[in-house]
Amino acid sequence: GDSVTQMEGPVTLSEEAFLTINCTYTATGYPSLFWYVQYPGEGLQLLLKATKADDKGSNKGFEATYRKETTSFHLEKGSVQVSDSAVYFCALTGTYKYIFGTGTRLKVLA
Amino acid sequence: EAGVAQSPRYKIIEKRQSVAFWCNPISGHATLYWYQQILGQGPKLLIQFQNNGVVDDSQLPKDRFSAERLKGVDSTLKIQPAKLEDSAVYLCASSLDLSRGHSYEQYFGPGTRLTVT
Numbered sequence: 001g002d003s004v005t006q007m008e009g010p011v012t013l014s015e016e017a018f019l020t021i022n023c024t025y026t027a028t029g030y031p032s033l034f035w036y037v038q039y040p041g042e043g044l045q046l047l048l049k050a051t052k053a054d055d056k057g058s059n060k061g062f063e064a065t066y067r068k069e070t071t072s073f074h075l076e077k078g079s080v081q082v083s084d085s086a087v088y089f090c091a092l093t094g095t096y097k098y099i100f101g102t103g104t105r106l107k108v109l110a
Numbered sequence: 111e112a113g114v115a116q117s118p119r120y121k122i123i124e125k126r127q128s129v130a131f132w133c134n135p136i137s138g139h140a141t142l143y144w145y146q147q148i149l150g151q152g153p154k155l156l157i158q159f160q161n162n163g164v165v166d167d168s169q170l171p172k173d174r175f176s177a178e179r180l181k182g183v184d185s186t187l188k189i190q191p192a193k194l195e196d197s198a199v200y201l202c203a204s205s206l207d208l209s210r211g212h213s214y215e216q217y218f219g220p221g222t223r224l225t226v227t
Contacts, residue, residue, distance in 0.1 A: 032213040043114075043201055043218030044153065051213040089152055096208045097166060098143070098216060102152040 002027040002094040006101035009087075013080055014109050021075040021104045023064075023090035031092040033057075033066050033073040038087045038103070047075075047088070080108045112136065114219035116202050122225045128190035131222045135183070135204030141165075142179055143216065144187050145201040153201055159185065160209065189224075197226045 007022040025033065032051045036044040048057030053068035062077045073090060085108045090101040115134040123129050135142050140161050145153035156175065158165040161182035170177070174193070179185040189196055199221040206214040 034215065036216075043203075043220050044216070045218065046215040049213065049215060093208060093213070096160075097158065098155070098208075100152045 002031065002092060002097075002099050004090050004092055004099050004101040006088075006090050006104050009103075009105040010107055011104060012107045012109065015082055016079045017108075019075070019077040019080045019084075019106070021088055021090075021106070023073045023075065023101060025071050025073065025090075025092050027071075027092055027094045027099075029094065031094045033064070034091040034093075035062070035064055035073070035075050036089045036091060036100075038089065040086070044089060080106070082108045082110050084108050114202055114204055114217050116200075116219035116222055118222055119220065120223050120225075122227065123192055125194055125226050126191040128188065129192055129224065130186055130188045131200050131202075131224075133185045133187070133202030133219060135185070135202070136217055138206070139204035139217070140182070140207040141205045141214075142185050143201075143203040143205075144177055144185070145203065147199045147201055147221070149198070156187070160207065192224075192226045194226050197224055199223050 003026045034049045035047040037047045038044045048059040050057040050066035056065045064075045087103045089103045142159040144156045147153045156170045157167040157177045159179040162179045177187045201221045203216040203218045205216045
């Protein structure tokens, strides 16, 4: 069945460091891919998405490119801030369902 | 646009008691989801509604959990009787009809934090 695999956390970075959170997926057909973010005490919210191969989603300085050849959707940001500390979830939609990864906790130190 | 509303925000009960959570999705969203999120883990889908029909309830512990979505709008999730391992955050989310487009995002409510003692 469809699945999403994320790198395990926590990831701890200093402010202004470069961020990469790896996400790979398995799916039949052509799913849409998403990154959601969950700040402490809140529900999840969409960070960015890509709906077809080679699409790049971007928002708030974060980017991810839909790579069908490597079945990946890695999240990147060039310079993280303390306010980016949160849990990040990779997800896909397949067969009318959402599949979430287990989440990667990011902690950014000032 | 109003977001997904959930209540209560917090609930503490003793094991073997019952509890109910309420969710009001975004207007016009046909698909409604209930998730269980245990501390430190990703959200686990309990049940997915399409209007007032069930699309997926394969991970719902049906001996103790039940959910309904009357008139295809509001939804209620009930646990009876509760166990210690039910302590978690229960998230409700909604989206446009996924069967019509797989690019639709989910909108999440703030969640209900349940503690079973």
